[in-house]
Amino acid sequence: KNEVEQSPQNLTAQEEEFITINCSYSVGISALHWLQQHPGGGIVSLFMLSSGKKKHGRLIATINIQEKHSSLHITASHPRDSAVYICAVAGTGGGADGLTFGKGTHLIIQP
Amino acid sequence: DVKVTQSSRYLVKRTGEKVFLECVQDMDHENMFWYRQDPGLGLRLIYFSYDVKMKEKGDIPEGYSVSREKKERFSLILESASTNQTSMYLCASTQGRARNQPQHFGDGTRLSIL
Numbered sequence: 454k455n456e457v458e459q460s461p462q463n464l465t466a467q468e469e470e471f472i473t474i475n476c477s478y479s480v481g482i483s484a485l486h487w488l489q490q491h492p493g494g495g496i497v498s499l500f501m502l503s504s505g506k507k508k509h510g511r512l513i514a515t516i517n518i519q520e521k522h523s524s525l526h527i528t529a530s531h532p533r534d535s536a537v538y539i540c541a542v543a544g545t546g547g548g549a550d551g552l553t554f555g556k557g558t559h560l561i562i563q564p
Numbered sequence: 565d566v567k568v569t570q571s572s573r574y575l576v577k578r579t580g581e582k583v584f585l586e587c588v589q590d591m592d593h594e595n596m597f598w599y600r601q602d603p604g605l606g607l608r609l610i611y612f613s614y615d616v617k618m619k620e621k622g623d624i625p626e627g628y629s630v631s632r633e634k635k636e637r638f639s640l641i642l643e644s645a646s647t648n649q650t651s652m653y654l655c656a657s658t659q660g661r662a663r664n665q666p667q668h669f670g671d672g673t674r675l676s677i678l
Contacts, residue, residue: 454623483664484664486666486667488667488669493671494573494652494654494671494672494674495669495670495671495672496654496656496669496672497669498666498667498668498669501665501666539606539607541607543664551597551599551609551612551622552607552609552667554606554607554608555606556604556605556606557606
């Protein structure tokens with residue numbers, strides 16, 4: 454079973470700071486997901502990637518398959534970015550059997 | 565946009581009750597999932613289904629069952645609720661294989677068992 458580790462667990466930063474959240478996993482994967490969860494519970498999918506880099510607005514996600522590591526970056530952070538960010542991985546092989554999740558990074562951006 | 569709707573945001577039940585959590589998606593997705601989320605443990609997969617009447621156990625199926633009689637609806641059943649089942653429950657769906665598709669989540673049901 455894949456072990457997914459995120460760091461840091463908690464992060465408080467000032468508005469406009471550059472934010473990096475890290476995710477590492479133990480076993481080869483077919484895809485890695487970055488998810489965002491705001492207070493109240495709803496989860497939104499930010500990125501799904503299997504190689505390289507993806508960018509959406511101020512968010513950038515990278516993955517290094519050889520090192521089994523991914524990072525989520527937020528440029529020019531804003532208080533509305535405050536949320537829990539969750540890394541999740543999808544295994545290889547046949548079938549559709551759900552994701553394995555990290556425990557999440559609780560991000561607070563102060564004005 | 566895909567809409568995944570969970571029947572209740574908050575639910576309070578008593579120990580021993582049979583509890584039904586309902587999830588409906590409107591995009592004809594094949595795969596549906598039930599997760600629970602607990603502080604310090606993250607999200608964990610309870611059950612999933614890849615087709616009508618098909619179900620597969622996830623990582624923590626004990627104490628739960630599921631039903632998928634129609635493609636759009638996936639129900640989670642707590643046969644005899646216990647206090648350790650107090651948690652946030654999240655439903656998700658994907659089109660095709662979960663590995664290659666983004667998961668669409670409902671808003672969650674916060675269930676308290678007294």
